Amino acid sequence: MTVHGLAHAAIQAQDYAATLEFYIQVLDFRLGHHWSLPAFNLEQATMLVSADGRTCLEIFDPQAEIPAQGRKARAADEIAHGALLHLAFYVDDVQETYEKALAHGARTYVAPATMQLGEPPLTVRNAVVHSPNGEVIEFLEAADFTRKES
Numbered sequence: 001m002t003v004h005g006l007a008h009a010a011i012q013a014q015d016y017a018a019t020l021e022f023y024i025q026v027l028d029f030r031l032g033h034h035w036s037l038p039a040f041n042l043e044q045a046t047m048l049v050s051a052d053g054r055t056c057l058e059i060f061d062p063q064a065e066i067p068a069q070g071r072k073a074r075a076a077d078e079i080a081h082g083a084l085l086h087l088a089f090y091v092d093d094v095q096e097t098y099e100k101a102l103a104h105g106a107r108t109y110v111a112p113a114t115m116q117l118g119e120p121p122l123t124v125r126n127a128v129v130h131s132p133n134g135e136v137i138e139f140l141e142a143a144d145f146t147r148k149e150s
Helices: 016-027 094-103
Strands: 009-012 030-037 042-049 056-060 087-090 107-117 122-130 136-140
Touching (some): 016 030, 016 056, 016 094, 094 107, 094 136
Antiparallel strands (some): 042 056, 107 122, 122 136
16 A cells, blocks of 8 residues: 555635635635535535645535534634644745735744754744634745655
């Protein structure tokens, strides 16, 4: 058995149209397949597909009754706890993507920075925002996370 990658992450939108618009405008996703699923009170679902066709986000309307990990945050600034902590996207330019996200309603969590991780040190450049819908999103420039044997 071989895993070929993560198929998609699913998001329940507070504002369905605005959530689609955010990922399309900020991260250049495009509209993919659209459907409904009455058994789950799901009126609208759309698969968004990244520009390279390798990453997908499944967006559900706010009324959908879909199983989820963790619990919802009670307030916009509260950290919700569960299995999924954030979504991370590789981007060409962290600063540019961060500014674009803020212009489209995201809020700063961690401003763009370069840091060293681990030993031997791995240099990474990233930023983290709260999307207008509430997801925690990391923007990350290319980094090689494969384990290096010493």
